[in-house]
Amino acid sequence: MKEDKKTLYSKIVQDLIENIEKGEMVKGQKLPTEKELMEYYNVSRITAKRALEELKNMGLIYRKKGHGSFLNENASKQEIYKQKFISMILPYENSSGRFIDYIKGASDYLYSKGYFLSVNCTDGDEFKEKEYITKMSSAGAKGIIYYPAKNMNNFDILYLLYTKKYPIVTIDKYFDSLPISYAVSDNFGGGYELCKYLIELCHKKIAFISSIDISSASSVRERFLGYVKALKDSNINIDDNVVINGYLKHENYDLIKICKKLYDCGVTAIICENDFIALDILKSLNVQGINVPNDISLAGFDNVPVLQQMDIELTTIEQDFYEIGKKAAELVIEYIEREGGIQKKAVIPVKLIKRKSIKNILKG
Structure with a gap:
């Protein structure tokens, strides 16, 4: 499935932010040009330009006509943490399956609310999961959308965030003994x-x-x-x-x-x-x-x-992975705007797709 412009635009923004966080870019450093971004991410000029404009609006870069885009002197982790972003933590990176639709659904809704989405992949590693949950919740993410690789992974840190009323919503799975909101399929x-x-x-x-x-x-x-x-x-x-x-x-x-x-x-x-x-x-x-x-x-x-x-x-x-991602984002924003609230359960309908791998055994 082809990624849409909003998803690709968010990917460019996210990658630059991660480079700043890791200290891989220095103040005043020139960014890739629109053309270079187009080639590297395989996107249109409109998408590349939009990503750079968003970074400019966030105060992370400045643009000089005829010269390009440069990292702002004030760009830092502290500046990033002031931004309105939600972290999505996924077990795997997959551009052709369900994960990209989770991202698209959440990103589309968050964009309409003035937030952007930061996506982190853990490779199914429960220790990476814990690291990302801890890092994102303390580093400025306004909330987390979390896909657990397994049900009982990182129960301790999730319970701690629950007691602190931190906005977190799980997708795909839910925790029986932990009253946090979730968006899952039926x-x-x-x-x-x-x-x-x-x-x-x-x-x-x-x-x-x-x-x-x-x-x-x-x-x-x-x-x-x-x-x-x-x-x-x-x-x-x-x-x-x-x-x-x-x-x-x-x-x-x-x-x-x-x-x-x-x-x-x-x-x-x-x-x-x-x-x-x-x-x-x-x-x-x-x-x-x-x-x-x-x-x-x-x-x-x-x-x-x-x-x-x-x-x-x-x-x-x-x-409907898109709807699950969208609903999870809605639940996170609702929790943020209400400054807390009770657990909410979103169960998204599914659809039987009948194809040729099944036959009526009486008809032969």
Whole structure:
């Protein structure tokens, strides 16, 4: 998915601010020209010019006609911390999947409110997460939008911020025992709708596969519980043998063997934790000559655009990542403007995307 101008403009602004914070730029230093920014970030002249104008309005640079843009004598960490910015902390940097839509949704809303978005990626490292949460909350960020890699990571620092009434909102996951606001997808509804759809197509032995422990992330747990509820509502017994819970925790796991075991015990459909796991499962099935959907049906969760070019068009649940990012930003700003408030829960609807990886087993 192509990034829009607002997102790219924010990226340029953010990168310069990070360079100032790290001391990589000195006062009076000349900045890259509009043309150089265009080439480096692959943006239009309008976007490059807009980023430089915003930096000028923030008092961080000055522009001399015919000479270029220069770092202001007053540009410093202290000057940056006066600015109205919200920090978004993400586990990974991904320009073609859900993360860019989180950024776009939050950035668009914050821009309309006179804030800009600072994005930090932790590479899934819980220690980096803690460092960024601590740094951003004490370095001038007016609030934080936080995507936890796991549910229980950094509970201590989050609880401390909660007691200080610092504006923080989680996305994708929530903390059961920590009353901070969150914006998440209707994971339970998605798991339920996906399993119910398979049941309507006459599937009864439906497997659920998760790479991580189901209890370790509220998002995965809710999907699983939706799957369980759909089976119960249709009077289908839950078979623990076809629930693969956290295969990554086993050092010598073998997806090919896992898939063969499921197929041999009569599983006719597999629901995966997400689309990426579905892709791995598809590869493991293909290696054994097990065809999707003729031999077994397969479904994912997320509707990640980059995976729409799979060998088989994947049935999945579409999450509205843009709306989640936007809603999280709304909750942060609302908390700031009200100077506190109670926990708010935003559950964003999902959509079943029916494609060719699932078939009605009675029709053949």
